[in-house]
Amino acid sequence: MGLDTKPLSTLHGKSSYDLEDFPVPTGREESWRFTPLSRLRGLHDGTAPVTGSVVVEVHPSPEVSVETVGRDDSRVGKAYVPADRVSVQAFTSFEKATVITVPKEAVTSEPTVVNLRGESAEGATYGHLVVVVEPLAQAVVVLDHRGSAVYADNVEFVVGDGASLRVVSLQDWAGDAVHVSHHHAQLAKDATFKSFVVTLGGDLVRLSPSVSYTGRGGDADLSGLYFADAGQHLEHRLLVDHSVPDCRSHVDYRGALQGDEAHAVWIGDVIIRVEATGTDTYELNRNLILTDGARADSVPNLEILTGEVAGAGHASASGRLDDEHTFYLQARGIPYEEARRLVVRGYFAQLIQKIEVEEIRDRVLAAVEAELAR
């Protein structure tokens, strides 16, 4: 979405490349009210010393080209205009961007893996990544975040006519990491975008995936899985902006929370503009609260400005482990801890099956097991 095509929604009124356009958030703003600003290490107010290091290594599929470019590259910031203070801070502060291009009609033979390894949580690092999938190409991209960092970045996914992009973004940070990220996907005519976000590690992770459409027939499928432990703040803010007729979006985010002060936030905004007739959208968020002291905020917002939609729905449910489930399993001799594991594993199973990269799927399964063993 560009400056000239502001959404009508009051929720997403502003986008700009200029830091001055975004005042330092106070925490009272709708878009910041859930985020503990004091734990952002200065990413939001310009006080963070830019002395950190996040090593970016790309292991591309052979058909794919990878470039490291400067700020002036024309592909940077083309699909996405920063929509909040940290996003614009990252946009105005990064030095080198990575551009991954999947050439026209290429079908990649293996996933392109981007390893982002934080080396220290002392100073901040800013990053920028652009993934361009040219018309009729098909690719799988994995973003694998690990280590310690204070990291703010923007990622642009540009999916061309009839192209298909599947993305897995794994936030598997060390316990002291802070990560604020914006993932924007721009879908051309008949483009398919499937993202799977897995957020497990980090002191504070705030990830804002958004989708816009430039042609009819775009199809976005956004899945997410998070597991918040004691003290962790894991926030996912989704925005799907239907501005073109006959596009589809499907959102399914599920989380589990355990431990004191474990906090998960899910915001799901879907806008169907006047011109976006024939839109088909559904968004779902579920939270499983495993212990006292954990808290989940779940806010779906569906703004429909046309009467001619193919489908529009949302659901949000947060609850505890169902005693009847564990009772049934225990009544068959299965000890409580194992019963609990089976039920939570089952809760995530349907979602995890959607991860198409086998080794990532196994890693996510193992990570969920490890969380449950804590």
Next chain:
Amino acid sequence: MPTLEIRDLHVAVEDKEILRGVDLTVRSGETHALMGPNGSGKSTLAYAIAGHPKYTVTSGTVTLDGEDVLSLSVDERARAGLFLAMQYPVEVPGVSVSNFLRSAVTAVRGEAPKLRLFTKELKEGMDALSIDASFAQRNLNEGFSGGEKKRHEILQLELLKPKIAVLDETDSGLDVDALRVVSEGVNRFRSTGETGVLLITHYTRILRYVKPDFVHVFAGGRIVEEGGPELADKLEAEGYERYTKASA
């Protein structure tokens, strides 16, 4: 010889007393039918024996071979040899039948069965109950018909081989064919003579397939009359009205 002994059992749900002094002994080789009208507390007895957290035992004892059942957790009771076939088995999303059954068998037997042997055992068990092979991959009770749920309960009964089985209205909601299949499963389970069955039912229909040795009439949270199989025939002819009036 396995024996379940219930003595002067009082059970409350949310401070409301439901069971008011139940005395019942089930020995291996015996089949007891516990019959009574709706709301008499039959299911409460079943759940209290299994240890459902909603039911509070306010006084009385339950022992299995002399061991205090009430001090055991739900899963410990199951591993000690108690089984409850549930009237309304819950759906557990994302947990497959085969995974569930293997976990249960492993827990109850104390070691994981060899995969090949377990697969064979499971297939035989499912065949005997006319359960389709695809069933094992489905999510636990999710989208099962009433008959499928009950067959699945009996499949668990046959795999877990408890000492004492409590069947809570296993016959309800079954058509005649399913009732026959389920009853055959119960009869296979009893055929060793080393297991006891407490069959809770509202209707006498299942007793034509699963012959009881003893019949108990339950009303107002306790047993009000006891006898042999002939008592069931009397209930069939006269209904429960006599007992509900007496207990009211």
